[in-house]
Amino acid sequence: MGRPPCCDKANVKRGPWTPEEDAKILAYVASHGIGNWTLVPQKAGLNRCGKSCRLRWTNYLRPDLKHDGFTPEEEECILEMHKTIGSRWSLIARRLPGRTDNDVKNYWNTKLKKKLTKMGIDPITHKPFSQLFSEYGKISGSPISRNRNPFLQNSTALWIQENGTQKIDHFTNYDVLSKSIQAINQENVHLFNEASSAADSFPSSSVTRFGCGSSPSCETSRAQTVPSPPFSCNEYILGGFKNDSAVPVIVEEDGDLVCGDECSGNSARIVEECSSSAADTFVEDMLARDMEMRLQFPEIFDENYDY
DNA sequence: AAATTCCACAACCGCCCCAAA
DNA sequence: ATTTGGGGCGGTTGTGGAATT
Secondary structure: OOOOOOOOOOOOOOOOOOOOHHHHHHHHHHHHHHHHHHHHHHHHHEEEEEEHHHHHHHHHHOOOOOOOOOOHHHHHHHHHHHHHHHHHHHHHHHHOOOHHHHHHHHHHHHHHHHHHHOOOEEOOOOEEHHHHHHHHHHHOOOOOOOOOOOOOOOOHHHHHHHHHOOOOHOOOOOOHHHHHHHHHHHHHHHHHHHHHHHHHOOOOOOOOOOOOOOOOOOOOOOOOOOOOOOOOHHHHHHHOOOOOOOOOEEEEEEEEEEEEEEEOEEEEEEEOOOOOHHHHHHHHHHHHHHHHHHOOHHHOOOOOOOO
């Protein structure tokens, strides 16, 4: 029952492609065009998996691809879009003619992420580290307003109110923090899905379309998939704490956890006090970003969207 | 000059959704 | 109705060359 396997997975060649193999794919596509990639290895005389052939063509051999460095305009476009929709590389790449999602992803991971970090900006939230640390320290279980934003009434805020009674002093209770974040994240995803299903109610004619400023290379093309939330609470909270040499280091100093010099020039003591307004800030900021993405990319929330 | 580290990026992995069998 | 593969996607790894020690 079911389909026959596309290839003998155990015996197909893997690893770097040779010029001869590239030539075979190019010759095959030139004469047959792009169709069923599972047939390509057999018809082109390649001992490769069809999926591998497809990726080789898509990411490297396509004649419309650029192989030179990214321009400042393209860089600006990537930064702006990542700020809004997160790591949706395929969506970002669609606005950069001649670039693939792999290109954009590599450029982000090797250049832009480090560049932002050196500038004191968290590459995940695009916020200054100093601001993030301030917000981290203020998250607590204090009751927060459930009236200021309708989305807060049944979800994230409720969770924080009911489960966030443990004060996370100096982030010493990392397990509590981590579990809290995971739960918030699940709620946020759920929220996002609910909101997406009702996205028709958002006006699309009066909003400004995303255009990456004045960048001529950043085209307003149509999106292909409906994105998941642009970032997770996990990333939001922990972005500056991941075990990565590029992010500020948290160290213990006189019994307190402090942020190292990379953060803001001087060691920035994490704020101890807990305030309800900060929890609002955190949650509402997440929702605001959802809303921002919705306004900038109304088309990708349209169920009938034709791509 | 040799060894080591860093960097860029091609390629792969694993997951998801959908369609074919 | 069920199983399986194709295609798309984001995340991760492997590797070769460059830079540094």
